[in-house]
Amino acid sequence: MKRIYISTILLLIASQIIYGQTSTFTVVPGKGFNDFIIGKTTFEEIIAKMGTNNHVDTFYVKPLGDVFSDDTVNIRISKTDIYSYGLYYDSLGISFFRHKNIKSIFLIHFQTPASVTTDKNIKINYDNFKEVVTKYGQTQWTYTAYKIFKEYNGIRFEQSSKAKLPLVMDKDSTFYLSKNVTGISIIKKTKKYK
Secondary structure (H helix, E strand, O other): OHHHHHHHHHHHHHHHHHHOOOOEEEEEOOOEEOOEEOOOOEHHHHHHHHOOOOEEEEEEEOOOOOEEEHHHOOOOOOHHHEEEEEEEEOOOOEEEEEEOOOOEEEEEEEEOOOEEEEOOOOEOOOOEHHHHHHHHOOOOEEEOOOEEEEEEOOEEEEEEOOOOOOOOOOOOOOOOOOOEOOEEEEEOOOOOOO
8 A cells, every 4th residue: 555655656746747847848840749749649648647727728710711719709600610629738838739520639839837948959938030040941920910930840939929010021031030939839740841
């Protein structure tokens, strides 16, 4: 009995080290991190490993293709208009996303307070987009009202703002290069990249 008790305590300590806020995760583009793999891991497996201190959000799609969260959903939207579900571990800064009819995740997103480094040593809230471009190469900027992105094969870097960002259309613009990376998403690798 004493052996089981000690084993349980050691397991809890190990899970805190692996999944706790003090851990720094190394993420692999197109794959994921630790045991969480794009295209393989399910919400159920994530909850079994990370616990139930999470919340789920539903994302809907409008007929024109806009995606929005359930806190802004119009009552007339039907259940068939669901785009995806997000499983959020806010205290860790880690979110997982899956499509409506697919059990495995298609995206893992990291933001503060997550401590993340990429395979090329880019760190959230530490490195800026100039360093991203130096290590990953030049790509076009992608924008939303409050975020700017640089996407590469299997990984996307973002910078969020509380105020609307000015739109800069030039792919070689230096306007955002000095901005720190505030989010990293691991996504499926595609053939559109080299």
